[in-house]
Amino acid sequence: MVTFIVSLLFLVLGYLLYGAFVNKVFGADPQRKTPCYTSQDGVDYMPMPTWKVFLIQFLNIAGTGPIFGAIQGILFGPGAYLWIVLGCVFGGAVHDYMSGMISLRKNGASLPEIIGDELGTGARFALRVLSLILMILVGAAFVTTPADILDGMIPDSGFLWSKYFWVIIIFVYYIFATLLPIDKLIGKIYPIFGLALLIMAVGLLYGIFAYEGTMPEITEAFSNHHPSTTIPIFPGLCITIACGAVSGFHATQSPMMARCLKNEKYGRPIFYGSMITEGLVALIWAAAAIKFADSLDVAGNTPYEKLLAAMVNPETGKPSPAVLVNAICSNWLGGVGAVLAILGVVAAPITSGDTAFRSARLIAADFMRYKQNRIYKRVVLSLPLFVISAVLMFVNFDILWRYFAWFNQTLAVITLWAITVWLTRRGAAEGKNRYAFLISLVPALWMTIVCSTYILIAPEGFQLTHLVSYIIGGLVTVGVLVWFIIWAKKQFTK
Secondary structure, X not given: OHHHHHHHHHHHHHHHHHHHHHHHHHOOOOOOOOHHHHOXXXXXXXXXXXXXXHHHHHHHHHOOHHHHHHHHHHHHOOHHHXXXXXXHHHHHHHHHHHHHHHHHHOOOOOHHHHHHHHHOHHHHHHHHHHHHHHHHHHHHHHXXXXXXXXXXXXXXXXXXXXXXXXHHHHHHHHHHHHHOOOOOOHHHHHHHHHHHHHHHHHHHHHHHHHOOOOOOOHHHOOOOOOOOOOOOHHHHHHHHOOOOOOOOHHHHHHHHHHOOOOOHHHHHHHHHXXXXXXXXXXXXXXXXHHHHHHOOOOOOOOHHHHHHHHOEOOOOOOEOHHHHHHHHHHHHHHHHHHHHHHHHHHHXXXXXXXXXXXXXXXXXHHHHOOOOOOHHHHHHHHHHHHHHHHHHOOOOHHHHHHOHHHHXXXXXXXXXXXXXXXXXXXXXXXXXXXXXXXXXXHHHHHHHHHXXXXXXXXXXXXXXXXXXXXXXXXXXXXXXXXXXXXXXXXXXXX
């Protein structure tokens, strides 16, 4: 319990202290006009209330990530607390804040355009293609995932209330959410879902202190407690918990809110603050999962074995975090908890799926220089995305989705390096803040070794031995660092 409490306090202090430092390093300017005014179009560019922008940004980046990822991540042990806290404060929040604020300075530019400006034409083209693929995959998967959950919760009568019924309902909603002005649908329902998830987290926080069960402490953090994986705690934990610590997907979402932010002074609470809030949610879910499982009379000698057993879906025989989410909310929060659980496991993926499609439309519009002020123009860009997604829904995602977590973190690597290059160029041009790039260089190096090592170790990767993977991953990271040092010296000696 001590480790959990200290971790909560560290996240809050991280926002207050390190968040303020990062904001100062960037140089947020309250006098600068933001894109919501300079490019206002009534569709994607428009000023919105700051509280609403925060809740939309929070749900955009959250989805089921800080819930399901945290539950699966705590299986590795209390090292999950360390990764959530340190990864969030020094990595994920910096990644989200800087990508959002750079987008703001570039008139709400989407992620591929930001990366292309800093890393070159080749990187721009690659990110345009890969980001679109990622957004379509997320959108398609987050149609079928909530449809499966709803199908299991509500008895169907033929087609009515069946999985296919829900697929159609969700898909139709996605179409409207992608095409309508952002304040018409997303701006109205997101705050409700966002508040529900936060209320659920507060209720669980109370349950952690009120109910029985033991919790692991920091002394157990550096060994792997996972009952059913051969992936070592490093880098496995850093890939498993993404949205609660560092996630490349976030940088694809931030430009949407960069186009609605009324003043640069709100960048810290919107971008850095949303990530810290997500970290708090992830931390609470990780702690609640392990404490709740430890109190159950299920198979297992350790809390981690009990947690794995408690997640098993009796219908499929496979572990599913959704099962545990329902059980915890129902037991700790009663009838209200059951409703919140439905919002958590159903609404959360839906609110990531709709913004994934919207992001795909904006990415395509940016690189095609195709204005989106008319509905027919939005339909022209969106229709191919929806057709491709509809086809992919009939594909087995089991194999493709194994690579999503790795690609998501690799996208974070590329974004962090682009931020580092942007800060270096600015420092060289202005002759001040020469070492500002360190705030993103350190997490960029960390995530580089995480992703390069993981793909070498993982069953879906090259399946090399741990030692060989660590050596190669380390050499790749050192090689990139040497390249950066040589490049940075040239920038400062021009």
